Amino acid sequence: MVGLRPFYIDWAITSHCNLRCGHCVANPVEEMPPELLVELAGEVVGLNPGWVIVEGGEPLMRKELFEVLEEMDRLDLYLITNGMLFTERVSRELRRLGVKVIFSMDGVTGEVYESTKSGASFHRLVEAVELASREGLFHGVTVVLSKRNLHQVKGIVRFVSDHGGKFVTFIPLQPSDRGFSDPYYKKYALSPGDHARVLRAIYRGLQDPRVRVFYDEPFLWAFADQEGVEIPDGRSGITISEFKGCACGTSLYIRPDGAILPCMFSPSSSVISKYPEESLRRGWERVRTSPLIKAFKSRRWREPPCSECEYFEMCFGCMARVCKLSENLSGADPACPLGAGVEARRNTVRKNFLHLEAMSFRSTTPP
Numbered sequence: 001m002v003g004l005r006p007f008y009i010d011w012a013i014t015s016h017c018n019l020r021c022g023h024c025v026a027n028p029v030e031e032m033p034p035e036l037l038v039e040l041a042g043e044v045v046g047l048n049p050g051w052v053i054v055e056g057g058e059p060l061m062r063k064e065l066f067e068v069l070e071e072m073d074r075l076d077l078y079l080i081t082n083g084m085l086f087t088e089r090v091s092r093e094l095r096r097l098g099v100k101v102i103f104s105m106d107g108v109t110g111e112v113y114e115s116t117k118s119g120a121s122f123h124r125l126v127e128a129v130e131l132a133s134r135e136g137l138f139h140g141v142t143v144v145l146s147k148r149n150l151h152q153v154k155g156i157v158r159f160v161s162d163h164g165g166k167f168v169t170f171i172p173l174q175p176s177d178r179g180f181s182d183p184y185y186k187k188y189a190l191s192p193g194d195h196a197r198v199l200r201a202i203y204r205g206l207q208d209p210r211v212r213v214f215y216d217e218p219f220l221w222a223f224a225d226q227e228g229v230e231i232p233d234g235r236s237g238i239t240i241s242e243f244k245g246c247a248c249g250t251s252l253y254i255r256p257d258g259a260i261l262p263c264m265f266s267p268s269s270s271v272i273s274k275y276p277e278e279s280l281r282r283g284w285e286r287v288r289t290s291p292l293i294k295a296f297k298s299r300r301w302r303e304p305p306c307s308e309c310e311y312f313e314m315c316f317g318c319m320a321r322v323c324k325l326s327e328n329l330s331g332a333d334p335a336c337p338l339g340a341g342v343e344a345r346r347n348t349v350r351k352n353f354l355h356l357e358a359m360s361f362r363s364t365t366p367p
């Protein structure tokens with residue numbers, strides 16, 4: 001029996017996509033047969049998660065999508081789409097089912113947007129956003145933030161505000177399974193300094209009362225505490241202010257082939273369970289009690305600067321990134337903008353300690 005319900009379930013219903021970006025972290029995998037999808041949707045309902053994100057690939061490519069959404073319609077549902085297949089018929093169906101629509105939008109000009117999403121049309125995206133907005137479905141956007149679109153943060157928030165959206169969630173670019181040898185990540189990932197600058201720009205400079213902006217990184221709460229800024233409330237469909245730090249162990253990711261992983265960015269080998277070989281409830285139990293996740297979230301098991309950070313219990317670092325970029329899971333999060341400060345304080349403490357030791361040695365040494 002599972003005692004706690006998942007905060008949310010993130011279900012990639014298909015790995016097929018109508019675009020050809022080539023740098024998507026979702027690896028193509030075999031898909032579950034259609035007859036299992038509705039059954040699995042029933043199991044999702046049985047776990048009573050706080051909310052459910054349905055995504056892909058491109059979820060509108062899966063023809064059973066509406067049947068699956070219908071099965072889960074008593075839950076709080078969010079659909080993440082690239083918008084290219086968003087039509088009047090699709091919007092009518094989604095409205096009937098009470099699904100909130102989030103567009104993945106990695107740029108606010110044709111040039112940037114179309115260069116990050118190969119094969120997509122910015123004009124088509126704007127039409128889709130306008131349609132969703134007219135139908136009252138436009139919840140907001142997710143933005144994979146990288147060096148390619150960092151300069152458009154303000155413009156993206158303004159675009160969402162102008163089109164009646166409520167939320168923007170920036171998701172900094174994550175490495176693929178290839179880690180540092182992923183050339184796209186190497187070229188475009190944000191440095192700790194970039195994170196610090198953009199976090200300040202968002203939470204100090206960007207104040208649009210109509211749009212709530214989330215930065216989907218576990219160190220968001222540490223940053224907010226250190227800088228004395230407030231994280232907005234409300235449910236973006238991705239991040240919520242009440243739950244702090246890495247969501248591994250408190251949420252579930254279902255891959256298109258039915259594999260259960262801690263998070264969509266977890267290495268593809270970190271499969272914890274598989275549907276239908278095991279029930280979703282059993283998969284959730286395995287995630288919730290995973291010794292590996294527990295160890296990752298234990299200060300004793302981790303290395304500095306994370307293990308010595310005053311914010312550890314509200315952050316933990318990003319488990320997926322540590323898995324992919326560090327040599328072992330006990331490592332620190334290499335992207336953290338606060339890590340250098342923790343390390344510097346640690347060195348000062350160490351220096352002071354050595355100084356004190358030397359002083360006490362001098363004072364106790366006989367002349």
Ligand code: SF4
Binds near residue numbers: 263
């Ligand atoms: S592994 Fe990283 S991306 Fe996944 S929930 Fe944890 S912090 Fe978020």
Ligand code: SF4
Binds near residue numbers: 218222306307312342
């Ligand atoms: S040092 Fe580690 S625990 Fe502290 S804020 Fe950075 S990632 Fe989080």
